[in-house]
Amino acid sequence: MSKESPVIGVLALQGAVREHAAALRAAGAETEAIKWPDQLAGIAGLIIPGGESTTIGKLMVKYGFIQAIRDLAASGRPVYGSCAGLIAVAKRITEGTDPWLSLMDIEATRNAFGRQQESFEAEIAIPVLGAPFTGVFIRAPWIETAGSGVDILAEYDGRKIMARENNILVTAFHPELTTDTRVHEYFIDMVREA
Amino acid sequence: MAEEGTLRVKTGLAEMLKGGVIMDVTNAEQAKIAEDAGAVAVMALERVPSDIRAAGGVARMADPAIVENIMKTVSIPVMAKARIGHFAEARVLESLGVDYIDESEVLTPADEDNHINKWDYKVPFVCGARNLGEALRRIGEGAAMIRTKGEAGTGNVVEAVRHMRTITNEMKVLAVVGEEELMTAAKNMGAPFELVRAVAKTGKLPVVNFAAGGIATPADAALMMMLGVDGVFVGSGIFKSTDPSSMAKAIVEATTHFNDAALVAKVSKGIGDPMRGLEISEIDEKDLLQTRGW
Numbered sequence: 154m155s156k157e158s159p160v161i162g163v164l165a166l167q168g169a170v171r172e173h174a175a176a177l178r179a180a181g182a183e184t185e186a187i188k189w190p191d192q193l194a195g196i197a198g199l200i201i202p203g204g205e206s207t208t209i210g211k212l213m214v215k216y217g218f219i220q221a222i223r224d225l226a227a228s229g230r231p232v233y234g235s236c237a238g239l240i241a242v243a244k245r246i247t248e249g250t251d252p253w254l255s256l257m258d259i260e261a262t263r264n265a266f267g268r269q270q271e272s273f274e275a276e277i278a279i280p281v282l283g284a285p286f287t288g289v290f291i292r293a294p295w296i297e298t299a300g301s302g303v304d305i306l307a308e309y310d311g312r313k314i315m316a317r318e319n320n321i322l323v324t325a326f327h328p329e330l331t332t333d334t335r336v337h338e339y340f341i342d343m344v345r346e347a
Numbered sequence: 348m349a350e351e352g353t354l355r356v357k358t359g360l361a362e363m364l365k366g367g368v369i370m371d372v373t374n375a376e377q378a379k380i381a382e383d384a385g386a387v388a389v390m391a392l393e394r395v396p397s398d399i400r401a402a403g404g405v406a407r408m409a410d411p412a413i414v415e416n417i418m419k420t421v422s423i424p425v426m427a428k429a430r431i432g433h434f435a436e437a438r439v440l441e442s443l444g445v446d447y448i449d450e451s452e453v454l455t456p457a458d459e460d461n462h463i464n465k466w467d468y469k470v471p472f473v474c475g476a477r478n479l480g481e482a483l484r485r486i487g488e489g490a491a492m493i494r495t496k497g498e499a500g501t502g503n504v505v506e507a508v509r510h511m512r513t514i515t516n517e518m519k520v521l522a523v524v525g526e527e528e529l530m531t532a533a534k535n536m537g538a539p540f541e542l543v544r545a546v547a548k549t550g551k552l553p554v555v556n557f558a559a560g561g562i563a564t565p566a567d568a569a570l571m572m573m574l575g576v577d578g579v580f581v582g583s584g585i586f587k588s589t590d591p592s593s594m595a596k597a598i599v600e601a602t603t604h605f606n607d608a609a610l611v612a613k614v615s616k617g618i619g620d621p622m623r624g625l626e627i628s629e630i631d632e633k634d635l636l637q638t639r640g641w
Contacts, residue, residue: 205387269446
């Protein structure tokens with residue numbers, strides 16, 4: 154079902170909510186800040202933003218988001234997790250802590266690129282988007298391993314940093330901290346095609 | 348080619364902390380309690396501000412062993428305080444690998460005229476401000492995040508409110524005055540002209556702004572969020588309350604759902620007593636922390 158401008162929710166428990174909403178609007182979608190699970194009924198897709206993954210995870214559990222977001226994904230609606238959002242959707246966490254949403258067949262390693270002083274930006278090749286993209290990596294995770302059903306959309310320095318499995322999209326970097334909206338456009342297309 | 352320590356990655360971490368609570372901790376055990384309660388980061392220091400206030404003497408950077416132990420114990424970002432102008436302490440903290448440095452008036456200033464040149468570091472800095480001019484001076488020196496000074500260690504939110512309202516009102520004025528008035532505004536507030544112009548144009552600070560100094564209850568955190576801060580630092584307010592874990596969790600929830608009074612009421616029940624507060628007018632002027640730095 155195609156929609157002119159789908160309403161895409163941004164999970165608004167903590168983190169870079171405003172920046173994702175602004176990027177979505179710039180890319181032609183409408184947005185809603187999601188504070189409670191009952192709001193999920195009205196949206197066509199969901200972004201789980203960057204932030205502190207332990208904080209976002211604990212609040213998701215506390216407010217009943219875990220099953221609600223699994224149901225949303227099971228209904229075929231797309232979910233995009235950036236940075237902390239990547240950790241939130243992973244089925245396995247390298248450190249052995251419990252996964253949160255278990256939506257994507259990947260193992261995520263938290264802070265894999267290092268602490269803040271190792272945070273960096275770099276031009277990365279994302280073939281599905283065409284020209285290189287400026288990746289902003291903040292205490293960023295990477296994808297340690299991925300199941301056979303997962304498409305790796307980008308690597309940097311031999312590390313998997315962007316992937317898609319059916320209706321789930323993840324990036325280890327923060328496109329919302331740049332003015333380049335191509336990742337958000339890609340996600341909006343996923344929502345339109347769902 | 349990867350570039351580290353750019354302004355975008357420095358301010359970027361602050362963006363990721365938005366809507367969260369940063370808690371003062373003095374050892375690994377407290378850091379774990381803070382992380383388990385949902386803190387987005389911890390601030391490592393030797394004594395919480397209310398104890399610094401009580402102890403008197405010179406307050407310095409924390410023991411590197413304590414900072415390292417906290418860094419080993421939690422997976423969330425670890426911040427640490429350096430004295431105003433003490434660029435050697437800042438270099439020590441940077442070498443330990445901390446995620447943010449707070450050039451803080453809570454510690455005894457090392458330089459009464461000059462703050463640290465924060466452009467010179469890979470690690471980002473947060474600095475306190477009482478008004479827009481002070482905030483823009485710190486940003487001009489390279490701060491990647493601002494917080495209100497408030498009056499630390501008092502458990503009294505009145506100064507944080509005053510500082511946030513002052514910053515907001517001064518930004519509103521800049522947004523409406525004529526372009527030709529901006530140079531005089533910059534001169535009067537002692538702030539870099541280009542930053543004054545940027546605020547006049549966008550109506551907001553170019554970096555994230557948190558509340559700090561006197562936040563002691565979930566409702567205090569909600570109040571500051573409603574006044575427009577991006578997140579909250581809680582210093583003495585957690586570990587000087589009677590039930591730190593419950594108080595910490597409640598303040599985290601109140602910060603997320605600051606607009607939901609029923610939720611703030613719910614989380615405020617049965618969390619023990621907040622820290623005992625101090626009336627600001629009963630503090631000797633020479634004992635105020637907020638007047639340190641300029």
